[in-house]
Amino acid sequence: MPVNYYIFLALALFCIGVVGVLTRRNAIIIFMCIELMLNAANLLLVAFSKLQTQTPNLATAGSDAQIFVFFIMVVAAAEVTVGLAIIVMMYRNTHSVDVNFLNRLKN
C-alpha cells in the first residue's frame, strides 16, 4: 500500500484533533483531541519506518522509529493520568468541565 494513504489519514486525524481542541469547550473532549493529534504523529512514524525497511542495505532501518512510538505511548499514558486527575479536581471544585469557565488567571 502506498505511503501516501497513511500520510493523508494522519493529516486528517491531526486536523480533526486541532479543530476539536479549538472549538470544543468540554475539557475531556479537548483531551481526547490532543490524544488524536498524538496518535496521528505516531501513525506517521510507523508508516515512514515501514517505508524505510523496504530499503535493503540498511541493517537497522525502521526499528528505531517503532521504539520511539512506544515511548510516545508511554509518555501519553502518563500525561493522561495527570491530565485526568486535574480534570477530576477541576470538576470537584467547579462542578463543571467547561474550559472557558477557568479564566480566573487572566490579567
Added chain:
Amino acid sequence: MSNTLQIVWLIPFLPLIGFLINGLGRNQLSKTLTGIIGSGVILASFLISVFVFFQVKNGNTHVAHYFDFINTKSLKVGFDFQIDQLSSLFLLIITGVGFLIHVYSTSYMHEEDSKDFAKYFAYLNLFIFSMLLLVMGGNYIIMFIGWEGVGLCSYLLIGFWFKDNNNNDAAKKAFIMNRIGDFGFLLAVFWLISKLGTADYQEVFSNVSKLSSFDIAGITLLLFVGATGKSAQIPLYTWLPDAMAGPTPVSALIHAATMVTAGIYMIARSNILFTMAPITQTVIAVIGLATAVVAATIALKQNDIKKVLAYSTVSQLGYMFLGLGVGAYTGAVFHVMTHAFFKALLFLGAGSVIHAMGGEQDMRNMGGLKKYMRITHLTFLLGCFAIAGMPPFAGFFSKDEILAAAFAKNPVYWVVGVLTAFMTAFYMFRLYGMTFLGKFRGTHEQEHHLHESPAAITIPLIVLAILAVVGGWIGIPEVFIHGGHRLEAFLEPVFADSNKLVASLNQKHELSHATEYALMAVSVASALIALLYAWNKFSKYQKTTTEETGIARILANKWYVDEIYASVIVKPTQSIATFFNNILEKKGIDGFVNGIGKAVNYSSRQIRLLQTGQVSAYMMLMVVAVLILFIIQLFS
C-alpha cells in the same frame, strides 16, 4: 643595606603606633596613660631624629628603600625614605616642637573626657606621622601620601570640638582649600611622570636637563599651586585664620610649626626645578610678598588673640616664599626653623592666656595679665621680640637673610619686606600691650580666676623661649662672624646644584658688608619704631565702643576677602549646582530614567490584555503561530 640610617623607618612608625594604641584603646586608657603614650612616642622619634641628625652631620646621607610601592613596567615607585641635610633638619623641628606641644596638650586638654582626650592624642600622633612621611619620602608619591595625611589630620583637629557647627565649617574650609592646592600638586607630579617616567627625587633632579623650559615652568607653577594651598598663600590663605577654631595647641602644631611649612619644604626640596624656572620664581616672590603685606595689614586690626597670630603666620609664610622666590633657599628653611620656635611659643603662650581667662579670646577683655602670669608673660615677650626681628633673637637673623637676598634681587622687594616687618612689630606689640599691659578689662569673675598655668604648660614655653632666643645663632651671617653661617654650610649639599646653576648664569649679586649693615640697620630701626609706638599706645588701651571707620574697617573685615570669594566663587557655583539639580538632574536624568520605567509599565499594561484566560484563545494563537512557522519553513 648595612647603613645605620636604614632604621629611620622607626621615626614615623612610632607615632603611628601611638595613634593606633590611643585610637583603638580610647575607651580603656586613662588620661595619664594616654598622655604618656602620646608624648612618649614623639619623644622616642625625637631622640632617633637627633641620632639621625648627627649621622647626617657627619656626612652620612642615605636613601632607605623598603619595598616597591608601585611596580609596573613603565613606572616604579619605591617606598623610600630620603635622609639628607634638609629632611633631617625638618625631622628635628617636627618631632622636637611636636613633642613640646604634646606635653603642653596633656595639661591644656585635661578637662576633656578621657575618651576625647585619647582621640585628641591619636589625631595628634597621626598628624606627626603624616608630616614625617611628607618630609622623609624619597619621591613625590610618598610625599603626597603625607601631604594628604596632614590635610586630613588638620580637618580632624580643627573640627575637634565638632558639636559647634562653626568649627565644622572651619574644618571643611581648610580641607577644601587644601584640596584645591593638592590638585595642582597632583597635576605637577603627573606631568613629571609623563615626561621623565619617574617621581623619584634623585632621578628627577639629575634629569632636569631633559625637560623643556615650558615643562619646567608648568610643573613648578603647579607645584606652587600645591604650596599655596598647604602653606596658606594668596589666593588660598583664608582657611588658616579660620582654622583657629581648633584647640590652641593644634593651632601651634599644625598652623605654625609643621603643616604650613610643607609647601616650603616641597619647594626647597625641588629647588633645582625652581631655579631653572625664573618665571615661577618671580611669581613666588611676588605672591609671597603680597601675602606678607596683606596678612600683616589684616593682623593690625584683629581683636581675637589667635586671629592676630594666625595672620602673622600667613605673613611670615609670605616671607618664606619671598625667600624661595629670590633663591635664598637656605634663608627660607632657616626662617621655617626660627618661625617654628617663636610661633609655637606665641601660640602656646596665647593658649596659656586663654586657659587662664577661661576661654576668652578677645584681647579687648584682657589686659594687665603681666602680674598674674609671670612665666607666660616673659616667654611671650621673648617670642614677640623674636618675631619682630629684634637682634639677637632668632627671627632677626632669618628674616634679615631673606631681606638681604631680596634686596640683591630687586630693591622693591626689600622695601615692601621692611614695610611688612614694620607692621609685624606693630601688631605683635599691640597684641602684647593689649594682653599683658595696662589694667584688667574682663569681668570680676575672670579676674578672680586668673592664675599661672601648671608646669606642663610653662615648661614647654620656657624651652621654646630659649630656642626662640638662641635658635638664630646657628645662622649668624658672614658679616658678624667669619664662617658664622653654620646652617648654610650644613644645607649646602642640598642646594649645591641650584647654587652652581645660579653661579654659572652669573646672576648672584654679592652684597658688600656695608650694604648689609645698612639694610639691617634700616629694618631693625623701623621695627623698633613700630615696637615702641605700639608699646606706648596699647599699654594705655581703653575699651571703646566706637565703630571702626574707613580703611580700619576694611582691615578689621579682612579686606572682605571671604565675602569676595563667597560672591565670586561660592555663589555662582551654588547657582550652577542649583541649576543642574533642578533642570538637568530632575528634568533630564530623572526624566530619562523614569521615562523608561513608565514606557515599560504602559506597554506591559497593553500587552497584558492578550491574556484573556480563555484556553481556546491560547490554543488558537498557538496553532496560528505554528502555521506561521511552518509557512516560513516552507518558503525559506
